[in-house]
Amino acid sequence: MVKRVSINTKVLNAYINESSVPLSAIQKKVEKIENIMRGEVQPTFNQLVTIAKTIHVPAGLLVLNKKIYS
Numbered sequence: 001m002v003k004r005v006s007i008n009t010k011v012l013n014a015y016i017n018e019s020s021v022p023l024s025a026i027q028k029k030v031e032k033i034e035n036i037m038r039g040e041v042q043p044t045f046n047q048l049v050t051i052a053k054t055i056h057v058p059a060g061l062l063v064l065n066k067k068i069y070s
Contacts, residue, residue, distance in 0.1 A: 009039040
């Protein structure tokens with residue numbers, strides 16, 4: 001059974017948009033990234049870790065309810 005991780009899509013989208021990584025590069029590693037970003041599906045833990053590594057942020061930041069501003 002696949003375990004999904006509940007995330008705030010606004011937080012995910014903010015970190016993806018802030019990164020210098022094109023969406024196409026993320027999509028090569030996580031095919032359903034657009035569905036995840038729209039909130040249609042929740043990512044698996046492995047997908048979340050892959051997204052975090054690709055955009056160069058700790059995976060824990062992507063599960064927060066609010067984005068951390070520096």
